[in-house]
Amino acid sequence: MGLQSLFHRHPTFEHGIYPVEHKELTADKPIRRLSFAPELVIPLAQHKGAPAVPLVKVGQEVVRGEPIARAEGFVSVPMHAPATGIISAIERVPTAEGPKAPAIRLKVYEAASQQVLYDFERDLEVMTPDSIISAVQDAGLVGLGGAAFPSHVKMRPPEGRTIHTVIVNGCECEPYLTCDHRIMLEQTDALFRGIRLAMKATGAQRAIIGVEDNKLDAVAHLRKYLAGEAARDPSAASVITAQAVETKYPQGAEKMLISSLLGKEVPMGGLPADLGVAVYNVGTLAQMGDLLPKGRGLIERVVTVSGPAVEHPGNFMVPIGTPVRFLLEQVGLADDVGEVILGGPMMGMAVASLDVPVTKAVSGVVALRQEDPDLHQRKVYPCIKCGECLKACPISLNPSMLGELAQARQYPRMAEEFNLDQCFECGCCAYVCPSNIPLTQYFRIAKSINRDLANG
Amino acid sequence: MPAKPIEIRTSPHLKRAMSVDRIMRSVVIALLPICAFSIYQFGLSALLLILTTTAVAMATEWLFARLSGQGNTLTDWSVVITGILLALTLPPGFPLWMAAVAAFVGVALGKALFGGLGFNVMNAALVGRAFVQAAFPVAITTWTPAFAPGRFTEVIPSTLTMPFMQPVPVADWIAGLQLDAWSGATPLALQKFQQIEPPVTEVFTGMIAGSAGETSALLILLCGLWLAFKRVLDWRIPVAVMAGAALTALPFWLLDSSANPSPGFVLFTGGLMLGAWFMASDLVGSPVTVSGMVIYGVFIGALTVIIRLFGGLVEGVMYAILLANAAAPLISSWTQPKVYGAVKQSRKVK
Numbered sequence: 001m002g003l004q005s006l007f008h009r010h011p012t013f014e015h016g017i018y019p020v021e022h023k024e025l026t027a028d029k030p031i032r033r034l035s036f037a038p039e040l041v042i043p044l045a046q047h048k049g050a051p052a053v054p055l056v057k058v059g060q061e062v063v064r065g066e067p068i069a070r071a072e073g074f075v076s077v078p079m080h081a082p083a084t085g086i087i088s089a090i091e092r093v094p095t096a097e098g099p100k101a102p103a104i105r106l107k108v109y110e111a112a113s114q115q116v117l118y119d120f121e122r123d124l125e126v127m128t129p130d131s132i133i134s135a136v137q138d139a140g141l142v143g144l145g146g147a148a149f150p151s152h153v154k155m156r157p158p159e160g161r162t163i164h165t166v167i168v169n170g171c172e173c174e175p176y177l178t179c180d181h182r183i184m185l186e187q188t189d190a191l192f193r194g195i196r197l198a199m200k201a202t203g204a205q206r207a208i209i210g211v212e213d214n215k216l217d218a219v220a221h222l223r224k225y226l227a228g229e230a231a232r233d234p235s236a237a238s239v240i241t242a243q244a245v246e247t248k249y250p251q252g253a254e255k256m257l258i259s260s261l262l263g264k265e266v267p268m269g270g271l272p273a274d275l276g277v278a279v280y281n282v283g284t285l286a287q288m289g290d291l292l293p294k295g296r297g298l299i300e301r302v303v304t305v306s307g308p309a310v311e312h313p314g315n316f317m318v319p320i321g322t323p324v325r326f327l328l329e330q331v332g333l334a335d336d337v338g339e340v341i342l343g344g345p346m347m348g349m350a351v352a353s354l355d356v357p358v359t360k361a362v363s364g365v366v367a368l369r370q371e372d373p374d375l376h377q378r379k380v381y382p383c384i385k386c387g388e389c390l391k392a393c394p395i396s397l398n399p400s401m402l403g404e405l406a407q408a409r410q411y412p413r414m415a416e417e418f419n420l421d422q423c424f425e426c427g428c429c430a431y432v433c434p435s436n437i438p439l440t441q442y443f444r445i446a447k448s449i450n451r452d453l454a455n456g
Numbered sequence: 457m458p459a460k461p462i463e464i465r466t467s468p469h470l471k472r473a474m475s476v477d478r479i480m481r482s483v484v485i486a487l488l489p490i491c492a493f494s495i496y497q498f499g500l501s502a503l504l505l506i507l508t509t510t511a512v513a514m515a516t517e518w519l520f521a522r523l524s525g526q527g528n529t530l531t532d533w534s535v536v537i538t539g540i541l542l543a544l545t546l547p548p549g550f551p552l553w554m555a556a557v558a559a560f561v562g563v564a565l566g567k568a569l570f571g572g573l574g575f576n577v578m579n580a581a582l583v584g585r586a587f588v589q590a591a592f593p594v595a596i597t598t599w600t601p602a603f604a605p606g607r608f609t610e611v612i613p614s615t616l617t618m619p620f621m622q623p624v625p626v627a628d629w630i631a632g633l634q635l636d637a638w639s640g641a642t643p644l645a646l647q648k649f650q651q652i653e654p655p656v657t658e659v660f661t662g663m664i665a666g667s668a669g670e671t672s673a674l675l676i677l678l679c680g681l682w683l684a685f686k687r688v689l690d691w692r693i694p695v696a697v698m699a700g701a702a703l704t705a706l707p708f709w710l711l712d713s714s715a716n717p718s719p720g721f722v723l724f725t726g727g728l729m730l731g732a733w734f735m736a737s738d739l740v741g742s743p744v745t746v747s748g749m750v751i752y753g754v755f756i757g758a759l760t761v762i763i764r765l766f767g768g769l770v771e772g773v774m775y776a777i778l779l780a781n782a783a784a785p786l787i788s789s790w791t792q793p794k795v796y797g798a799v800k801q802s803r804k805v806k
Binding site: 255269351373382384386425 | 464465466467468469470471472473474475476477478479532571572573574575690739740742743744745746749792793794795796797798799
């Protein structure tokens, strides 16, 4: 690895790790659809910001694509019915995050054609930046890479900042996940339409698509598409470029990808907008490019279902609200499943119950077997000051010191002197730690205690 | 569908297959060829020395771990390294009871008292050696020839000294071996006191007298490189030690090459190689930051040469590493990494 990074051709960020990718399980599996689950569960808070407010009543019939909840303020998005059916309940349901949260339950009509009837045509050419921003909000779009931050909010930079570059995140650095890879290969038209919409809305002059170099086929595909476009319209050439970056976790983290592509660091406590940059996931932009011209809302997303405990892994277009249990039944789940993770294995969340639904933020469902060595309880040794965590931390924190402070319960000092709040819980430190110290978990606890202290 | 309730853990759900016991076991494996060469060179005495220090170090660790309620800490293998390393730094004919004292003091004072693995400030093996250096100054500077005839069937007479007794002088025994050109001095002592510099090739391969496991620079280098390749140790530390030593020796050698050792000689003699690759690189005693590791290594290398040139001792690696161990936490705090996106260092006022 040392030699490899020394001679590496593709730009990258400092530190990080090289976990086994396991992407071969699903990388060449085209996106397919499964049948509808008998009941969908649509939480009202699937995004960062204020939860949506229901527009429907129990017993009301809805058609696929119809708005069922409205946005509450600017930092919020509406919800749309992912299937034609009847609202069976509006109640608190278990979520992957743990606490129960309000959600709309929708009984799916089995005999319905499930056509999206609720749409209208929109002329993209005449749209102004403001109309794009409100259309993006109306479509219920959020960051589909896992952050679930409302997409339209990032289109309006803070006062005094202008966006000159849209960075399109096609890194997909989490092991197992391949949905973004497939989207780049299969939904190329929609992706470029989305990129142009994002550029127009933000006023950016250029866009860079960053793709990890384990997906060079996608880079070649995107470049070929761009070359074809440039041949038809020379004025459009070179505004959008596709750039391979090193395959290294967490390349897909916003800050890391900005460093890799632009060689600049987002100032501490600042936003990418401070550098004139807005970052969007390829899945988000492909949905934007698909939904906006049709005047539709976000009702489904691509999910990679993979892992050793999955019998038929693949990439699937899954209606929002599909219970994880139903999804896993469709692909076949081994009896000795040990852990089911929503998202990727590095930052994803293990679920306590398979009855939680796939939400807008769920990019993957990874099921590991019980005998998986990663699931075995390991002996925790004292910190031996090897410094591996410092060499892994992409933010250049000192996890070794932070871990010792956490053990001494000096939580405020962790934030004041050692920049705990910069940690985005990527898990690199815990991944490399030879003493098996649960560093990431310590930092999560420390942050939440500091939050409680700050709130009195 | 699962019959058993599914388990939940927090992210990350993946873990690199590297653990403390694996790291320590790799170091033990890397030390075995050096032990083998030592036994080949010095015979039964070296074997007994290695077995004694390792056994006593393990027994001491077991005892203190029990007393402090830590359970069995032998499974992390770190104390085995301490025991073997200690033996390798001692003269081959060192009395076994003294070696046992060194192992006990090293583990008890150097490690257990601080709280065991991860909490010790200094390298435990060197703490033990420093103790016997002060306690038994004659025995620890009594060298016996390498490749003595009959070394596999009989021990060096001083090895089996009765506990709490002074060792018998080995001069008569050495004379009885009828070796030609045996001066009773190690290359370092020859150079320091008589300005005779043995050829670098000879000291590099280790066909010389010296401590049980410090003679073959070549073998130590190979074993150390294997560990660096396996990413068990950070190559920056040994390289910095060697660079620090060579660069410090260079100007003195250029000024007066008849009185001062050449950089090559400095690198390949005494404990420098073993110290650089197996003791300075000790994870616990070295700084955690990358730039700190380099500063620490250069400090060890430079200090070793300064002690060798200007001190009363012929060898300086041990004290150089112990001093650098003590300075490591300070070096770490001086070299805190620059956090991503930090605009400028602003000191928070409490």
